[in-house]
Amino acid sequence: MAEPSQQRTRRNTATGPGRILVAVYGIFALAATSRAAVQISTKWHEAPLAYTLSAVAAVIYIVATIALARRGEGSFRLAVAAIGIELLGVLVVGTLSVFDQEAFPDATVWSGYGEGYLFIPLVLPVIGLLWLRRTASR
Amino acid sequence: MITGFGVVVAASAALVAVWAFVSAARGREPGRALLVSLGVVEALVVAQLVIGIVLLIAGDRPHSMVTYLAYLVGSLVILPVGAAWALAERSRSSTVILGVACLAIPVMVERIHQIWGAGHG
Numbered sequence: 001m002a003e004p005s006q007q008r009t010r011r012n013t014a015t016g017p018g019r020i021l022v023a024v025y026g027i028f029a030l031a032a033t034s035r036a037a038v039q040i041s042t043k044w045h046e047a048p049l050a051y052t053l054s055a056v057a058a059v060i061y062i063v064a065t066i067a068l069a070r071r072g073e074g075s076f077r078l079a080v081a082a083i084g085i086e087l088l089g090v091l092v093v094g095t096l097s098v099f100d101q102e103a104f105p106d107a108t109v110w111s112g113y114g115e116g117y118l119f120i121p122l123v124l125p126v127i128g129l130l131w132l133r134r135t136a137s138r
Numbered sequence: 139m140i141t142g143f144g145v146v147v148a149a150s151a152a153l154v155a156v157w158a159f160v161s162a163a164r165g166r167e168p169g170r171a172l173l174v175s176l177g178v179v180e181a182l183v184v185a186q187l188v189i190g191i192v193l194l195i196a197g198d199r200p201h202s203m204v205t206y207l208a209y210l211v212g213s214l215v216i217l218p219v220g221a222a223w224a225l226a227e228r229s230r231s232s233t234v235i236l237g238v239a240c241l242a243i244p245v246m247v248e249r250i251h252q253i254w255g256a257g258h259g
Contacts, residue, residue, distance in 0.1 A: 015227065019223065019224070019227060019229075019231050019235060020231050020238065023223055023224070026223070027242045030212065030216070030242075031245070034208065034209065034212065038205050041204070
């Protein structure tokens with residue numbers, strides 16, 4: 001699949017289909033950051049926990065986008081960590097938002113396993129980790 | 139905001155997205171026609187910004203001014219940044235990236251209209 005010149009560059013997560021992944025992560029970084037900024041600046045007291053998690057989600061999406069877009073060992077590890085935390089966050093916040101609705105009176109990107117975003121927040125980290133595994137073994 | 143124009147912006151972006159995904163499925167790199175249509179969508183987004191500012195000058199106020207302006211300006215950068223990222227390494231993946239960037243536009247338009255409407259409803 002990969003061209004010969006690319007095989008030399010190990011752990012390049014931003015080539016081929018990986019570039020699509022970076023683009024989707026970039027848009028989620030933008031979406032999560034805007035959502036957190038709106039929530040925190042306009043109605044912080046209504047749901048501090050939910051809005052703090054919105055901000056955390058935003059930071060993780062930004063880190064994942066940059067780490068995936070860069071090549072090299074350090075960026076690779078950073079991407080694994082960020083996307084691993086992302087998957088954990090989606091699962092934990094998703095579960096909490098279903099069973100403890102009082103803690104989450106307002107939505108974060110990860111509420112209901114990302115139902116407000118067509119469940120892309122749930123699918124994205126799984127695809128991300130699979131892609132990282134593929135680039136690692138190439 | 140003018141709802142009809144928002145619908146036009148969102149629908150044309152969605153249309154170009156579908157076109158991009160179909161042409162990616164056929165294994166195409168981004169062609170000139172697709173890039174031109176992307177430019178047309180961007181022009182519509184610029185027009186939306188102009189309309190938004192004219193309405194502000196006319197005296198209407200959104201629920202949150204800062205948020206409203208941030209979304210209006212933020213919607214401007216999605217397509218240029220997406221296109222730059224897509225074209226830096228040309229492949230059929232580039233075509234998919236253009237489609238993904240287009241899909242973000244209807245979402246932004248919807249948010250802009252929500253923020254605008256919150257001040258009036």
